[in-house]
Amino acid sequence: MRKAALVGEPLAIPLREATAPLVIAVDIGTSGLRSFLFDSRGRPIARAIAHRDRPLRVSSDGEATVDPDERVRATADAIDETVAAAGKRAADIAVVAVCAFWHSVMGVDTHGRPTTPVLTWADTRAREAAAALRRELDPVATHARTGCTIHASYLPAKLRYLRDAAPDAFGRTAKWLSLGEYLYFRLFGGTRAAHGMASATGLYDQRKRTWDEPLLDRLRVPARSLATISDDPQSGLRAEFARRWPALAKIPWTPAIGDGVCSNVGVGAVGRKTAALSLGTSGAIRVVYATEDPPVVPGGWTYRLDRSRVVAGGALSNGGNVLTWLAQTFPSLDLATLWPTDAPADEVIALPLLAGDRSPTWDDGARAAIAGIGLATRPDAIARAMIEGVADRAILLWSVVDAALPGIDRIIATGGTLLRLPWLAQLFADALGRPLVMSAVGEGSARGAAIVALERVGLVGDLGAVRSPVGRTWRPRPDAHKRLVEGLARQRRFEEALQKAR
Numbered sequence: 001m002r003k004a005a006l007v008g009e010p011l012a013i014p015l016r017e018a019t020a021p022l023v024i025a026v027d028i029g030t031s032g033l034r035s036f037l038f039d040s041r042g043r044p045i046a047r048a049i050a051h052r053d054r055p056l057r058v059s060s061d062g063e064a065t066v067d068p069d070e071r072v073r074a075t076a077d078a079i080d081e082t083v084a085a086a087g088k089r090a091a092d093i094a095v096v097a098v099c100a101f102w103h104s105v106m107g108v109d110t111h112g113r114p115t116t117p118v119l120t121w122a123d124t125r126a127r128e129a130a131a132a133l134r135r136e137l138d139p140v141a142t143h144a145r146t147g148c149t150i151h152a153s154y155l156p157a158k159l160r161y162l163r164d165a166a167p168d169a170f171g172r173t174a175k176w177l178s179l180g181e182y183l184y185f186r187l188f189g190g191t192r193a194a195h196g197m198a199s200a201t202g203l204y205d206q207r208k209r210t211w212d213e214p215l216l217d218r219l220r221v222p223a224r225s226l227a228t229i230s231d232d233p234q235s236g237l238r239a240e241f242a243r244r245w246p247a248l249a250k251i252p253w254t255p256a257i258g259d260g261v262c263s264n265v266g267v268g269a270v271g272r273k274t275a276a277l278s279l280g281t282s283g284a285i286r287v288v289y290a291t292e293d294p295p296v297v298p299g300g301w302t303y304r305l306d307r308s309r310v311v312a313g314g315a316l317s318n319g320g321n322v323l324t325w326l327a328q329t330f331p332s333l334d335l336a337t338l339w340p341t342d343a344p345a346d347e348v349i350a351l352p353l354l355a356g357d358r359s360p361t362w363d364d365g366a367r368a369a370i371a372g373i374g375l376a377t378r379p380d381a382i383a384r385a386m387i388e389g390v391a392d393r394a395i396l397l398w399s400v401v402d403a404a405l406p407g408i409d410r411i412i413a414t415g416g417t418l419l420r421l422p423w424l425a426q427l428f429a430d431a432l433g434r435p436l437v438m439s440a441v442g443e444g445s446a447r448g449a450a451i452v453a454l455e456r457v458g459l460v461g462d463l464g465a466v467r468s469p470v471g472r473t474w475r476p477r478p479d480a481h482k483r484l485v486e487g488l489a490r491q492r493r494f495e496e497a498l499q500k501a502r
Helices: 068-092 127-136 139-146 155-165 167-172 179-188 213-219 239-244 259-267 320-329 379-404 416-420 423-432 444-456 478-501
Strands: 022-028 033-038 064-066 093-100 106-108 175-177 274-279 283-290 301-304 309-316 349-351 369-371 410-414 436-439 470-474
Touching: 022 068, 022 179, 022 259, 022 444, 033 068, 033 444, 064 068, 068 093, 068 179, 068 239, 093 179, 093 259, 093 444, 106 167, 106 179, 127 155, 139 213, 155 167, 155 213, 175 179, 259 274, 259 283, 259 301, 259 309, 259 410, 259 444, 274 416, 274 423, 283 379, 309 379, 320 379, 320 416, 349 379, 349 478, 369 379, 369 478, 379 423, 379 478, 410 416, 410 423, 416 423, 416 436, 423 436, 423 470, 423 478
Parallel strands: 022 093, 274 410, 410 436
Antiparallel strands: 022 033, 106 175, 274 283, 283 309, 301 309, 349 369, 436 470
8 A cells, every 4th residue: 555645734624635544543641532533644634523531530648540431431432423523434544543641550350340440640649659669679770671760650659559558459450451451452352552551651671672570570460460562453343342333343453552652753753853842731851763772861761652662751740730720729810821921030939749740859759839928929929930830840851851862952842731822832942941843733642643553554654754843933031041940949949948848
């Protein structure tokens, strides 16, 4: 079959203009879920986009979970809507792709029934289990081998936590799966984990590209209780779903991979010298490239897109979720117009660690804090301090990535929060002291999943040749950069004082 050239137009197109073959791409985010129809040129089809969003279940002890069966039903309902929108052109759908948030885990019993909810990356209840593992293992050697820090975000700590906190559920569990793997288990039967999902668990050996046996032995979790690692597409839906989607019953479905690496692909940030700065619910700086020598990123992480390509960088646990918290806490604030052209340097200092911390401190016991509030302090000053606090964490994150992967000469900005609030792009350019090229791709993760799927079934060539549209370049302002760097120094002193008090 002839390989289709990909050209990234930012706007959705009418179905009649779509170039076959078509791709369904489902993006399962932490709280959002969307199903898209893309054409062979990577363009989303108008009126074929379905949303099924649902907030996380959270609690004061650090819980952040989702109901796996509800998310499977929501995914199926969204696909229903997209297939219906395709109409007669459903016959042109050649492959289905799924991307999902990284670091999730749930259990199923021998009958395939869930034994636990889905614990997301934001669930910090495993922080004490992580601390115990750090005492028992060599954290530096474990990070070098698995690419992951021992932290509540990752599966080693989560499994240790579940073993102690829910022994009955742990004992009844036959398989440990990510949400994406559970979806495919329900659709096809059997359990399969793509390298692009398994590699971000903390249970995967980056060089051997297999499950890490020493860590599994320590956790008393046999490799047979995890999914088989394979990037091979699946086909042959279970009868229930084959009847529901005849057009999708026999075509390939690529295994779910991480939404973060898909975002890089979708916005064109592929190659050793190009990074993507993403700000959605959380934040990240990522570099995707082919190598046989996976890098070790002190303070950050190394995962994979597939067997031959790594994604390396670091992550922030706090991004758009901070803005959501501000909107809920101060409903009179208009975040869209919050930031003046030159925001004043307020006396308020904020540590915006509402969901703990990842790069570079990996402090899963961290909590948010605000100092410097007086009788005259207004909500907008608190909001600015919290948002500047997120930008300060981005400075730390950039220092991690730049030290491990020197030579990056282009940063593409993406993510729902950045795209919705363009003034944030200026703030982050000021923080990093580097130009930011704004992506003009509205749904980078879904588009990236579609492009990867087209490559995987042989319909496009190398991902590095994919061109994606970009918009404005935001250039750093020296005075603003200086102010933010000074703000980071104040924030770090505040953070150290709180750590000592804790």
